[in-house]
């Protein structure tokens with residue numbers, strides 16, 4: 675009886691060891707694929723609106739890449755703005771070699787849609803992002819809406835399609851100026867990155883890197899819903915299927931009324947319509 679027990683014990687050990695080494699061998703063969711995530715910004719400081727998500731992506735082990743469409747040179751020299759973004763990204767833990775600065779003129783990106791599209795698509799094809807996060811379509815700054823449009827087009831062209839997330843900088847809703855609060859869209863679920871512990875600290879430090887924008891950032895901060903930020907975190911969401919040929923809000927937009935020099939939605943719509951038309955005839 676004792677002999678049979680010993681044999682059974684030995685067999686069970688052999689079985690366990692076989693299972694263990696099989697698991698080790700399989701896990702060595704197929705390490706989990708890291709998530710590639712691409713941030714598309716209009717300006718050097720838009721990162722401050724989504725810095726907690728960037729930090730949490732880095733902490734989660736994602737490969738984070740970032741691209742800036744304009745040179746941001748209307749409010750400070752382009753090299754200063756690039757340096758500040760590089761420093762913010764260093765603080766958030768994003769490798770310098772993952773940063774791409776396209777350098778299109780601040781406030782005028784709408785005049786360069788086809789070129790910007792080709793450059794962003796080329797960059798994205800190299801990165802093969804699983805996720806793209808861009809400015810939201812919210813009528814805040816015309817360059818932000820360009821970032822949203824380009825991101826949505828590029829996300830639809832990549833195979834497999836990455837998830838497209840969006841974040842708010844500022845907008846006007848029911849005549850109220852809001853900062854960091856997404857425009858309501860039917861069926862769109864707002865997500866939050868909590869600012870707990872390290873993430874909140876990293877967000878604060880990254881924001882402080884934008885010395886040339888300190889005054890503007892202070893102005894924006896005074897409009898942030900601090901209670902929501904503290905209790906829930908920084909907003910973002912999966913981008914709804916925006917119709918860029920319709921105004922983002924049925925009232926005067928920030929970039930038509932508050933941003934100087936002002937732009938008009940008609941300018942945006944004409945350029946987007948021409949881009950869609952040209953792409954249609956290309957694919958026919």
Ligand SMILES: [Zn+2]
Nearest residue numbers: 716717720815
């Ligand atoms: Zn901006």
